[in-house]
Amino acid sequence: MKKLALVLASLMLAGSLTACGGSGAGKNGTLNLFTWEGMFPEEVLAEFEETTGIDINYVNFDYDETMLMKLQAAEGGDYDLVIADDYIIETAIAEGLVQPLDKAKIPSIGNVNPLYQGQFYDPTDAYTVPYGAGVQTIVYNPANVDAEIKGYADLWDAGLADSVGIISNYRVIGGMALKVLGKSYNTTETADITAAGEKLNELAPNIRLIKDDYIQDDLISGEIDAAVMYTSQVTMAKMTDPSLEIVYPEEGIGFGIMAMFVPSKAPNADAAHKFIEFILDPERGAKCYEYLGYYCTATASEEYIAEEYRGFLTLPAELDREDMEMIQNITPEADDAHIAAWNAFKGLCE
Amino acid sequence: MTRKNQRTATLAVLPMYLFSLVFVAGPLVYMLVLSFMTRDGFGFTNAFTLENYRSIFNEVYFATFLESLKLAGISTAAVILFGYPFGLGAALLPDRYAHFFRTAQMIPYFVNSLLRLCGWIIIFRANGLLDKALMALGITEEPLKFLYTYPAVVVGMIYVLLPFMFLSVYQVAEKLDLTLVEAARDLGAGKIRAFLTVTLPLTLPGLKTGIILTFIPSMGLFFIASILGGNKVVLIGSLIEEQLMRAHNQPFAAALSVALMLLTGVVCGLLMKKKRGA
Numbered sequence: 001m002k003k004l005a006l007v008l009a010s011l012m013l014a015g016s017l018t019a020c021g022g023s024g025a026g027k028n029g030t031l032n033l034f035t036w037e038g039m040f041p042e043e044v045l046a047e048f049e050e051t052t053g054i055d056i057n058y059v060n061f062d063y064d065e066t067m068l069m070k071l072q073a074a075e076g077g078d079y080d081l082v083i084a085d086d087y088i089i090e091t092a093i094a095e096g097l098v099q100p101l102d103k104a105k106i107p108s109i110g111n112v113n114p115l116y117q118g119q120f121y122d123p124t125d126a127y128t129v130p131y132g133a134g135v136q137t138i139v140y141n142p143a144n145v146d147a148e149i150k151g152y153a154d155l156w157d158a159g160l161a162d163s164v165g166i167i168s169n170y171r172v173i174g175g176m177a178l179k180v181l182g183k184s185y186n187t188t189e190t191a192d193i194t195a196a197g198e199k200l201n202e203l204a205p206n207i208r209l210i211k212d213d214y215i216q217d218d219l220i221s222g223e224i225d226a227a228v229m230y231t232s233q234v235t236m237a238k239m240t241d242p243s244l245e246i247v248y249p250e251e252g253i254g255f256g257i258m259a260m261f262v263p264s265k266a267p268n269a270d271a272a273h274k275f276i277e278f279i280l281d282p283e284r285g286a287k288c289y290e291y292l293g294y295y296c297t298a299t300a301s302e303e304y305i306a307e308e309y310r311g312f313l314t315l316p317a318e319l320d321r322e323d324m325e326m327i328q329n330i331t332p333e334a335d336d337a338h339i340a341a342w343n344a345f346k347g348l349c350e
Numbered sequence: 351m352t353r354k355n356q357r358t359a360t361l362a363v364l365p366m367y368l369f370s371l372v373f374v375a376g377p378l379v380y381m382l383v384l385s386f387m388t389r390d391g392f393g394f395t396n397a398f399t400l401e402n403y404r405s406i407f408n409e410v411y412f413a414t415f416l417e418s419l420k421l422a423g424i425s426t427a428a429v430i431l432f433g434y435p436f437g438l439g440a441a442l443l444p445d446r447y448a449h450f451f452r453t454a455q456m457i458p459y460f461v462n463s464l465l466r467l468c469g470w471i472i473i474f475r476a477n478g479l480l481d482k483a484l485m486a487l488g489i490t491e492e493p494l495k496f497l498y499t500y501p502a503v504v505v506g507m508i509y510v511l512l513p514f515m516f517l518s519v520y521q522v523a524e525k526l527d528l529t530l531v532e533a534a535r536d537l538g539a540g541k542i543r544a545f546l547t548v549t550l551p552l553t554l555p556g557l558k559t560g561i562i563l564t565f566i567p568s569m570g571l572f573f574i575a576s577i578l579g580g581n582k583v584v585l586i587g588s589l590i591e592e593q594l595m596r597a598h599n600q601p602f603a604a605a606l607s608v609a610l611m612l613l614t615g616v617v618c619g620l621l622m623k624k625k626r627g628a
Contacts, residue, residue: 063595065392091391209498210580210581210582211576211580221476221477222477335597339592339599347413347414347417
């Protein structure tokens with residue numbers, strides 16, 4: 001126990017040292033950065049502190065919902081820059097917790113990939129700058145799968161009995177069944193959602209596991225042969241086993257965006273703008289995306305992404321981008337239909 | 351008790367009493383009130399509704415309750431099967447060995463149960479320890495797909511819950527007066543008869559405590575089903591978590607929690623009542 005306490009103490013000490021970023025930092029104020037853990041490489045944060053003299057106070061949240069609650073409690077104050085998922089940003093903007101960006105302070109805004117701009121949560125790009133996108137793909141092990149997988153519908157193949165893994169997100173998985181039926185991810189027709197649920201029930205015999213964390217390990221160890229997983233997991237799987245195949249489903253692609261925004265009463269909005277500009281630097285951005293493992297949302301950074309990562313951190317040029325769709329907030333009734341279908345489906349998986 | 355002693359006693363329990371009132375009773379009341387409110391976007395409004403309780407009887411969610419009861423029932427039965435003879439046997443051994451078994455049961459608990467469950471993954475996974483052993487012995491030829499199955503979940507439940515049964519039975523069995531069993535045997539009772547008429551009734555309180563200590567947590571241990579069962583066994587705990595964290599339906603999550611508490615309350619009440627009657 002004593003040893004453990006010692007280790008913990010030294011870790012905390014190390015943490016506080018990096019937070020200070022050496023001598024001289026903080027003379028130009030502090031940037032309160034509020035996001036998930038592990039969003040930036042340490043060296044990029046240290047470089048920002050060194051070149052700007054602004055101290056970074058990195059505060060973590062685990063779920064988007066927690067972020068929103070804290071931001072509501074702070075009435076848009078306390079934090080200077082937040083990075084979170086698209087759907088929660090829509091709510092935050094609607095509640096007046098976000099301030100418009102001062103584009104004059106972000107000259108590199110043109111580096112952003114227009115594909116990830118003008119989306120539902122911020123149609124005029126007045127409030128946000130994207131930082132990484134999750135693109136729903138299928139990953140499979142060609143050594144264990146006989147047929148070629150081209151789209152979601154192929155996961156229903158009887159040859160994949162008891163060997164498919166999926167993430168535990170009812171909008172992504174329910175949406176997958178909707179796509180197979182030729183519907184939108186965001187349909188609010190409960191009849192369509194129920195039909196998709198019934199379609200999903202037919203997939204139950206193929207499902208070996210449903211989980212959010214470390215699902216890539218099960219693919220690598222051979223516990224499952226094909227999986228629908230989050231982008232960062234796809235990156236890790238592919239880095240460990242390059243023989244795995246990534247499939248952009250032919251039914252259409254769903255994606256989500258993480259974006260940076262400045263809360264309405266940010267104590268140091270100026271530092272937040274400086275940080276956004278700093279990250280939009282093409283070369284530095286590439287370093288961040290390689291570390292993050294999500295799709296690169298800055299066109300200018302793409303060419304700087306190392307060859308080994310580029311294949312799965314940028315979309316293939318030949319991909320039909322018309323067919324891409326974001327998962328958005330839907331009506332409570334539609335959401336309830338999704339949840340009911342999802343739980344019925346899980347009950348059938350054995 | 352003198353008045354002074356009484357005052358000292360009151361002072362001693364007061365902090366804990368207040369603590370429970372604020373941090374246990376308070377949230378419970380909040381949860382109960384919340385369960386009658388209406389969901390609204392990411393939050394809720396205080397419009398009174400019974401809809402949340404009505405939703406529980408939706409066949410999908412009701413099936414989840416049955417599934418939870420089933421797993422809790424199977425786990426508790428298995429824990430009785432393994433834990434009772436083990437606790438009884440260990441208590442009847444000479445002190446030295448008895449203490450060894452008791453300590454051995456507790457040592458794994460120095461490590462967080464989540465971490466210990468991850469150990470089972472190493473054993474159960476494809477080409478893991480279990481597969482290697484079975485294949486080396488020539489019992490199986492291909493890797494079993496044992497991880498993420500129902501039996502794997504049950505093994506995990508037994509593993510986590512067994513010590514509660516063992517310790518409850520052990521404590522009672524330790525005080526068992528063996529001369530009573532001898533007397534029964536002397537008076538002509540067979541081994542089985544002596545067990546059923548003397549040993550079992552005398553150790554029954556330990557068994558019942560063990561059942562309560564096993565059954566209540568087993569209704570809520572959804573992380574075992576998610577780690578070893580690949581989330582395919584939907585339990586009431588995971589449903590509550592999902593309603594809270596993903597579906598943003600706090601009132602329904604509260605209603606489910608209230609229903610779960612009532613259910614465990616009823617089961618325990620039945621056991622306690624019989625205990626008093628016995």
